[in-house]
Amino acid sequence: MSAARAVRPVSVASFAQAQNVRRDDQRNEVEGLLPVIAEAFGAIGITKDDVDFICSGSTDYLVGGPFSFVMALDAVGVWPPRSESHVEMDGAWALYEAWVLLQEGKVDAALVYSFGRSSLGDLNEILTLQLDPYTMAPLWPDIVSLNALQARALIDAGKATEADFAAVASRSRRDALANPKAQVAGDIPVETLLEDEYVVAPLRRHALPPITDGAAAIVLAAGDKATRWSERPAWITGFDHRIETHALGARDLTASPSTAKAGEVAGVAAGPVDLAEIHAPFAHQELIVREALGLDGTVTVNPSGGALAANPIMSAGLIRIGEAASRIAAGQADRAVAHATSGPCLQQNLVCVLEGA
């Protein structure tokens, strides 16, 4: 295994996600998580008693109620008392925390999950609350507008065109036709997409992610468990995340130095990359991340359809890792890169390198 630094081999042993839908009206967070966690355990024939650590990612702002992550533990069953943690981040960062714990070598398996129902409130208001509360949030800029500023900066810098954004959307939703969990899929040519109305110019409807209710779970394993639970383990060989300033106007929005640095530390360039699952909720972001990771045209990007096919907030990053690992486990790829992002306009980025045997 090639890696930028010595790591204890940890594999993504199992992955499950909920059916991604515009609104799951029938179930609360716990009821939505239950079958996902059951599927992740069931696929490798284990129970909650086989994992030593539980870590979740979610945000209470989505549901408008406090400590939803505590109630979500009802979906696991934490008796006898369990070792557990939570991050107010996408589940990809929860996975990072679990991976770090597994690096210590004291435990061999962890359950990581994330959940969120974006349909309950207004994301254009809720996501404003992640911004600087003194100089940005009081004006209530919405997430679509901020991404439109980033897309405009890319166009003005000569790095991309609206047709490039449409090409990302067209390919993503065409690939999503093969993803049974996708929310938005279809074979629509670029020329047709370019007839879409602007939501916030220069972003047209197709360049935006859907609003999604969803959940996802991953089981991480090391040691004997990793080889026992997987015929072809998807080993994590490099893992890092980096953040930039929250001050949007102090960043070059046309580049992602935090992705580049995380990719460097994770060792993306240490070997050939077969496929990449990039967490780019807005079409233009994929172009920035590809450049930052140095991925050329030979790399298959987002065969799942990516976040343009389903964007369950707090889970869409974790799902990228699960999708990449699933393709390694299935023998469809030998070396993959998974990326997750958080914050406005790619402020914070996580890169995970996965390899087959």
Added chain:
Amino acid sequence: MADSEVLHAAHHIEYPYSRSLGPVLSAFMTGLRDGRLLGVTASGGRIVCPPSEYDPDTGDDVGELVEVGPGGVVESWAWVSTPLRKHPLDRPFAWALIRLDGADTALLHAVDAGSPGAVATGDRVVPRFRPAGERVGSLADIEAFVPEGGAV
């Protein structure tokens, strides 16, 4: 259980936060109330506006506050044809990252340009402050920026 049996309820929450500002943002907000814009000197002599308590790249201490603007240059913009309920303007406008004269970073604000053809990257804009008696020390003391020389 049929759809109709799962209940719904309108749920409204409010967080009536009042934030203390600290010396740098206090000066910035006081400046806005007085009708002027301030930036702060950061590493390498860079002027950061809106100012922060620390250098946004290095985390180092910042130096003196200096007046910037009031005019500036649009670095990027996005056209909102249908304003949302909490947006600063209730008619179509542009969000813009505006690098004020003398500053090295950009401020986010609304540009009241009238139509998308009236704003472009590189354009000069100036702030339209609310009347002095209505200003409280907030970025909302600037109603919007407007194209320089062609205010809407």
Added chain:
Amino acid sequence: MTAATADERGPVTTLATPIALDFDFTPGVAQSRFLRGLEQGKFMGQRCSVCGKVYVPSRGTCPTDGVPTTEDVELSNSGTVTTFCVVNVPFAGQSIEIPYIAAQVLLDGANLSFMGLIQELPATEVRMGLRVEAVWVPEDELAPSLASVRYFRPNGEPDADYETYKEYL
């Protein structure tokens, strides 16, 4: 650094940043069944298929075993006070007179107690083991809300033996 200003109000030292958000909340299947039960003047719980415990209200899962609770159970209108407090402190929005009794009530047949108001009893006479029954609002006022239960009152039965509720303190 000082915020020099000619304004007689002095420097601006705070910023009001009020946040108001609207949600269309859905409680899910299990909690909806509980609330629909209240609308019919009864307590509906759910039983865990692994440990057999009955939760009221149920969130659709057994928090011990992590499995769905699929068996609906109608519970008794009577229960036992497991613990209580006498509230003497007024608070904003209070709709009842102090002192009043807030108690954990373990409904007969349930394995989870929940909080209820005790009335028709002097505050000095409440005790652990007190047997109580729910008093509901008039039928035409029943709603899918805990407000359908006006309060609990003594049901006249002898106090419950400590052994019957000691697991629920």
